[in-house]
Amino acid sequence: MSADVIVSGAGPVGLLTAALLDSAGVKVEVLERLTERSGNSRAAVLHPRTLEILTTVRAGDGRTLTDVLLSHGRAVPRTHFGMLPQLLDYSVLDTPYPHILQITQATTERVLASLVEARGIPVHYGQEVTGFEQDDTGVRVHAGGTVHAARYLVGADGAWSQVRQQAGIKFPGTPGNTVSYLADVHLxxxxxxxxxxxxxxDGWVAVVPLFDGIHRVFGVLAEDTGLAPEQVAARRSQPLTLDDLRGILNRVTGTDYGLRNAVWISTAGNTTRHATQYRAGRVFVAGDAAHVHFPAGGQGVNVGMQDAVNLAWKLAAEVKGWATPLITGGAASYDRERRPVAVSLAQNTQAQTALMTTFTPQGAALRELMSTLLARPETNAHLAGLLSGLSASYDAPDGGHPLDGHRAPDLGLPDGDTLLRRLRVNRFLLLDFTPAVELAALGSPLVEVIPAAPWSELAAALVRPDGYIARAWTRAEPEQVRAALTDWGAL
Structure with a gap:
């Protein structure tokens, strides 16, 4: 076999999946349909939870991937929900990254591509996956007239995923009825x-500064809502010109902001779908191959990269032979944990679409009401947690601690390090809060036992490679902890 895992797609999700698998000692290669990386960027935001999980990856100079990306972007403490005038306040969130990071997708991809190249991971451009066969031993992947053999295949190949279609994974949802526009321009x-x-x-327009004198212009015209699917297709087939964009700006805002030229102009729809399963035998889907929606709040690439982190450590465990039924097909499997996240994503983006595109007096009244509610700290914090990804949690076993399945905070550690920076894709952290460090003997190549200062009245907490709490205990009974480590494959 040429690799343990083949990843189809060299966007942020595919490249991150490859880098994480490689860091766990898994042999991986990437196949990409395009002949070279695109310089255009639909996404331009990374959210706090994405920045947290990217600390698990180290660049060649020893910095975390998060640190590298922060050096290329702009931290902004507030962001919108449904283009309402009352913004979400990220500055109050319990995270070392209480802000969005404005950074173009092209820059994120460039950083990830450099990381993948430095690790020596093969990326084959101009190699579209057109089919595959799988059996009990592996997958034979057809791409660019060549057959590649691997044990597993990950489809991170976008909304029109050939991997998903070839795997027979259904992709139900709602067809689009709205067309939006977006452009990167000089003003x-x-x-x-x-x-x-x-x-x-008339509709709405947003103008947001990016980098190097470029602004992102995006929005929706009133007449581009409530369309039939064939009207959406027809509308999107008509290229938007610079004069069209100038006319939109003048019509909605009363000025064209001195629009000089466009680097890139495109359109997007609000088709909303998510896969009925994220795994079919030895084949997985992630990112846009698993869920699509209206581009509201830059959530798509973030949820996709969070898919990658959830998948990578579990797939690495399977390749390395220490995965248990709990994470391969049980309650903590990639499919069982990430599909509910896509359902929530679809709901909140559809709600935001309604707020943004109901161009009626009733729509205006709804927006006024929602802005009033967002002025309340509790409502603002709830939606900020939702969009930031920080409030996402996974089902916990019956009889467990209330913290089970929740994101672990970035606790300070006695050696001056922090929990997030200690995470690795191929090991658990066992935080021992007992005064005598009673659990030290449970350390292993898959478990780092860390003495920690008291937190949340716990005696111990087992933290997964992706930073979620697998189990927490108020009493540290070594046999109970040992049993949990066995359940998760760490012993």
Whole structure:
């Protein structure tokens, strides 16, 4: 076999999956349909939970991937929900990254591609996966007239995923009825700050500064809502010109902001779908191959990268032979944990679409009401937790601790390190809060036992490679802890 795992797709999700698997000692290669990386960027935001999980990856200079990305982006403490005037406040969130990171997808991909190249992971451009066969021993993948053999295949190949279709995974949902526009442009009279204009008659426009003098212009016209599927297809088949964009800006905002030229112009729809299963035998799907939605709040690439982290450590465990039924097909499997996240993603993006595109007096009233609610700290914090990814949790076993399945905070450790920076894709952390460090003997190549200062009245907590709490205990009974380690494959 040429690899343990073949990843189809060299976007952020595919490249991150490959880097994580490689860091766990898994032999991986990447196949990409395009002949070279795209310089265009639909996504332009990374959220706090994504920044947290990227600390598990180290660049060649020893920095975390998060540190590298932070050096290329811009931290912004507030972001929108449904383009409402009342913004979500990330500065109050319990995270070392209480902000969004404005960074173009092209930059994120470039950083990931450099990491993958430095690790020596093969990336084959111009190699579209067109089919595969699988049996009990592996997968034979057809791409670019060549057959590649591996034990597993990951489809991170976008909304039109050939991997998903060839695997027979259904992709139900709702067809689109709205067309939005987006463009990266140069403006000679740009607004001083990010600007959002919503009009109940004409539509809405947002103008956001990116980098190197480029602004992102995006929005929806009123007449581009409530369309039939064939109208959506027809609308999206018509290229949007620079004059069209200038006309939209003048119509909705009263100015074209000195629009000089466009680097890139495109459209997007609000088709919302998610896969009925994330695994079919030896084949997995992640990112847009598993879920698509209206681009609201830059959540797509973030949820996709969080898919990658959830999948990578479990697939590495399976390749290395220490995975247990709990994580291969049980309650903590990739499929069982990540599909509910996609359901929540679909719900919140559809709700935001309604807030953004109901161009009626009733829609205006709804927006006013929601803005009033967002001014309440508890409502603001709830939605900030949702969009940031920090409130995502997984089902816990019956009879467990209330913290089971929840994200572990970035606790300070006695040696000056922090929990997030100690995470690795191929090991658990066992935090021992007992004064005598009673669990030290349970350390192993798959478990690092760390003496820790008291937290949340716990005696011990087992933290998964992706930073979620597998089990927590108020009393540290070594046999109970040992049993949990066995359940998770760490002993």
């Amino acid at each position: 000679d009279a740009a607004p001083q700050n990010a600007t959002h204009v919503w009009d109940p008659v």
